[in-house]
Amino acid sequence: MEDYFVAEKTAIKPSPKRLHKECDEDIWILFKGNKAVLFITQGGYRFPRLGDIKRINIEISNIQCIGELKGLNIMCGEVENEIENSEIAYMDLMAIANMGNEFMYTLASKGSLFLNWLKLNKHCGVCGAKNHIKDSYTERALVCPKCGNITWPRTSPAVIVAVTKEDKLLLVYNKQFPERKYSVIAGFVEYGETFEECVKREVYEETGIRVKNIRYFGSQPWPFPNSMMVGFTAEYMEGELRPDGEEILFAGWFSKDEVRQKYRESFSIGSKLIEWFLNNY
Ligand SMILES: [Zn+2]
Structure with missing residues (x-):
């Protein structure tokens, strides 16, 4: 059963x-x-x-x-x-x-x-009429009976990145998620931006450092409410840690032992990135 x-x-x-x-x-x-x-x-x-x-x-x-x-x-x-x-x-x-x-x-x-x-998406975004679920075995979509506009499910991508510097991992303390305490960096992809550009921008905006050797790690749907976390690893290139003070209250480099003390295992991609660091550094 x-x-x-x-x-x-x-x-x-x-x-x-x-x-x-x-x-x-x-x-x-x-x-x-x-x-x-x-x-x-x-x-x-x-x-x-x-x-x-x-x-x-x-x-x-x-x-x-x-x-x-x-x-x-x-x-x-x-x-x-x-x-x-x-x-x-x-x-x-x-x-x-x-x-x-x-x-x-x-x-x-x-x-x-x-x-x-x-x-x-109860109503058509073009003409405002009430949308209907499309009658189909193969396509998940909403259709406007008045103007024919089709609305497909939409996913908002976000990146999440583990940044390393020699044998240390960058962890930040995010004001929005006090229960998580320390985490790797994450942020939403902007219009017209590649995932790699987003990694560089988010890390720089939140902590003031530049990163290199950005590599794809994996992805995970994040239904809060309709996001997709796209995971990366990256290496420190240059700059001093300078948390933005708005979203990120603290940023620091942590050794494996220090990370172990701050890390809570789960099946989130953020945890998987931290496990990757613990297993490879
Ligand atoms: Zn319409």
């Missing part, structure tokens, strides 16, 4: 419509406001199944298939009615991320990204 938690992420295929015949085992990623609806199990939590939805009468709008797994549809939608049920817990995406189950988090993220996209 719970084996989808250990399945490969690549087994999820995007499709706007159901890929398989509807069945009571189909997995439903449901949100009520910004919180996912989860069933409490002995060992933790699970997503609702279609059978649960029928059993306790959950009313759902904005339904779409967001993938398939081992012959089951993975559906998502928004809960319309109030559910009073002791089997159910409500949890936002960050809380799900903090549970440490990457697969569960990935599915919840996909549902959240989809519902957020609908919410922000």
